Amino acid sequence: MTSTITWSRASARRLERQFLDTPAETGTPVADVVSAMLGAHAQVLSAAEVSVGVRAADRTRADVRTALRPDDGSPASLLKTHGPRGTVHLLPTRELPLWSAALPAIPGTGRFAPDIRLTDEQATEVVEAIADALTDSTLTIDELDEEVVARTGPWAGDRVMPAFQDMWPRWRQVLHRAGQSGALCFGPNRGRKVTYTRPPRFTPLPTTEALRTLVHRYLHAYGPATPRDFAKWLAAPVTWATALFETATAEAAIEEVDFDGTRAWVAAGDTEFPDRPVQGVRLLPYFDAYAIAAQPREKLFPGTAYERALAGGQAGNYPVLLLDGVVAGVWHQRRRGRRTTVTVEPLGELTTRQVRELGVRVERVGEVLEARAELVIGEVKSGAHA
Template sequence: MSAPVTVTWSAANARRMGRQFLRTPAKPGEAGPGEVVGAMLGAQAQVSSAAELSVGLRMDGATRQDVREALWGEEPSLVKTYGPRGTIHFLPVAELPLWTGALSAIPGGPSPFKAADRLTESRTEQIVSAIGDALDGARLTIDELGDEVVARTGPWAGDLVLPAFQGVWPRWRSVMHLAGHRGMLCFAPNRGRKVTYTRPPAAGEPPLDAEVATGRLVRRFLYAYGPATPRQYAKWAAAPGAWADAVFASLASSGDIEEVRVEGEPGPSSWVTAGDTEFPEHPEELESVAGVRLLPYFDAYVIASHPRGRLFPGRAYERALAGGQAGNFPVLLIDGVVAGVWHQRRSGRRVTVTVEPLAPLTAARQRDLAGQVERVGEVLEGRAELVVGAVRVGAHA
């Protein structure tokens, strides 16, 4: 057996940026929102405006309206639902069988609820089925959906037992993310200010077989964000580490993935999809082409890329992470690594973008930054102005 390929982190990161449409945004006709989000492996969307910006910045000339049309138009290519880590994501409609098959196969962790408030396996299945039945051909608010679930299951589903942000939620809501993972629930356009839910547009297509979907999603992750270790995949997927170890071992034994060495990383072996071992020979040239980039909250690139210490070097590790967690601050990238944070404030069509670099910028970098701020304004359909200075708001502000 030949020795594993050795790759520098810079080469791996330069390839990652290219595959993320961060080095060169997709040209019109090259990739639409569905294809871009597929390359990202989902766009985290608790803050919908941030997800719209994540996608729009990866497409040459796109605006948030293009992303909204992909979500809510007559022929949607995106769906808003529960994705990796049980968090709200934009996912490609065409890939829902993959996602529902793979996400449903990830073992759950320990329940955070008291034993008396937990659902049995039987009652969990009753609620998931009731959610799917209630949303088939309907668009319901959370209260309307709750009424339908209780009517189809029993009063126990509506017991107010779950601690929530502003009170207590009914028991059935503890499995909403699971209903999303099973393809029974997704978001629909708001009704005024009220969020509504429906069945996904591909609800008639069954999930892929769990083993097939799991292997395919791991290979997709490694293509987008590799080289990566099983534990890095587990962190991205919110999966048990031992389970991820076993999945990677199975894929390695079948020849679907192969080991590589990342120069300077003494930890466990990293992996790529089998045969995917070509990396840029001069990554510093490719990274310099990427230059300056602004990424919003919860951008897929910063959440899924590892190791954290290389992507967030020096002061960036303390300034741009929240307790080691990525995504809570919008970040300034320079040549592929985090080099500052930023914040935007909107007033009508005016968007004020305050950028806090962690080191002085050259004149060329300042011009690049001004161009990026202008692009942020275009995506948000506003007029952007740049302020270079301290960002005084906290994480996820």
Template sequence: MSDRPTEVPCLSWAEVRARRLERHALTAPSENARPADIVGAMAGTHAQVMSAAELAIGLRLAGATRTDVREALWTEHSLVKTFGPRGTVHLFPTRDLPLWVTALSALPPSQNGFSDDVRMSPGQVEAVLAAIADALRDDELTIDELGDAVVHRTGPWAGDLVMPAFQGMWPRWRQVMHLAGMRGALCFGPNRGRKVTYTSPSRWLPGSEPADTSAALSHVVRSYLHAYGPATPRRFAHWLSAPVRWASDLFESLAGELQRVEVEGASAWVTAGDTEVPSAPPRGVRLLPYFDGYAYRVGNQPPELLYPGRAAGRVLPGNFQVLLVDGVVAGLWHQRRSGRRIDITVEPLVRLTASQRDELDHQGERVGEILEARPRLTIGVVTVGGHA
């Protein structure tokens, strides 16, 4: 990959941490952004646990609560919930969905880990995807209703209970459900009571057209580098769950849009011209919810710098809610809700200064505001395991 400038900017790891905190609105919550702006700046927000996504977005918006996020998703439809990087549930700005769908559809096929008696043929995969798209075109269906619709359109083989699930077996067709989201055939609809529903994203974006593939891939790379850069093709591949060679070729094809920098002697990439870093060092105490801290790690390695000291053994192996101090993981936390009260237990792995402890108390109050509950924060040992 060729270098555009003759002089390669050199950044310190502290500058990279400060840059990332600022890009994620973790240096200070944004006063003017909307939920969709925050989600866009994060290159998507992990939403497998919706309350964690609401908290992740709320922490980045001054005065926001989970109600603001829910209104953006289910009333304004400025956010959409679907399957994104790594085949996991994410929120995206609805305006950007055609770009994400086109880019995710361009990923090389991943290996199917199911046995021969479970997996589907390429033709069956396409038949199921077409059936999902047709069933959801003008409807909102629960998982059981969608399953019936898929079997009706394809055949009994799609409904064979062959996939090991949590406490039973799932029908064969569900092994490509994440792919339906990544292809733009499916997104989440509003809950029907306690039941999740699914619908077509075209109902929220009527008249939308597929994006140009090159433009879509460029958008995803730029979004990633904005949120997590400087980074390398290998780190991008890890975040997207894509082959490293494919990611390297993609970065090479975008050489005119990218710029090489050095982070303490190691080469990495940013969007061309995007080399500015905050003048102040990384500062702040933050409580990141489930999957927020995980994305913070997956988005940009190396983990030994993000999880220094005791955090490497205590926090890194699991998906914990993390205590972030000055841009590095310095502890973990857990909350338990009972009615209108939330009990927050924080386990610092470093000694907090008096001012940091004050900031931690403020974070606890903010968590309560966002989740619309009365918080009570204590320092102690987190006894629960990492969230799977």
């Protein structure tokens, strides 16, 4: 008999498993929190720090930075690299065997014109050149340009890629693939310049095992979900994701449920959901994993939230206010010295209790950022993050 799951119960379980219902216990490693999220989007590092901090009551941005660059010389438990959708993420170092096998197996979309695009053979050659150049080295992007061209050929350096009113070398179209495959991660900044290095050596999982594990973990964190939801999270073809789900269903690794009248899937046997409704106020930063991965988006961003808190249907461009598990506003923080002003724009009236709880959440954001936070309830005038 197919289980029936409501949006309210699904939201309650997702928030629990994201440490957004009850923060992680004191002393929980930062990497464990990031693992539960399936990676923390880190194009803006401060946003990733807040994503972790709102899920772990005793953690601040200093803990995230220490996990990336331990002061005592011990191995880093987190890496900053290219993760889902090819975007910059924090990922647990111990999970590189999974991510480096699963992400490169996602079919490409071929978004570059034929005269710009690398062939499969050239792409492989470039990734190998990047790995070789970064072995025991830390290089800026300009230095990496020279090393890649020297190891491949002039074709890799042809400036044919339009980017930020400039033209980039051809090889950079697979920079994200190098990160996803474990050939590259971010090193410590050299002044204001970003650097890259090679992660610790590891052995990737077999591809089939890695993809099966990734489907299972996604459904554990964000299920019930459909192949389309999984594909959107990874920026992958829906047909590819559908085939993965069909195989996993045939292997009895996942099972179908009724999710508010829609066919969806959970990990096999993982059909227990809380009966209590989601309650409370939460603040999620730019590109928070929950706001991006939890589907269907129309229910997470109901009514006017769909227009105000999304950018053309894309989640993550605005930090969001959650009320009782759904988006009900946006917010923005502006730091000046050791103080930060957090402006919250609710899309409806807040109760006295909600305002009081919002003040506590704002205070927590300040703690994470090691600043004294002030709450202002009013219009957020900053635009969507590019």
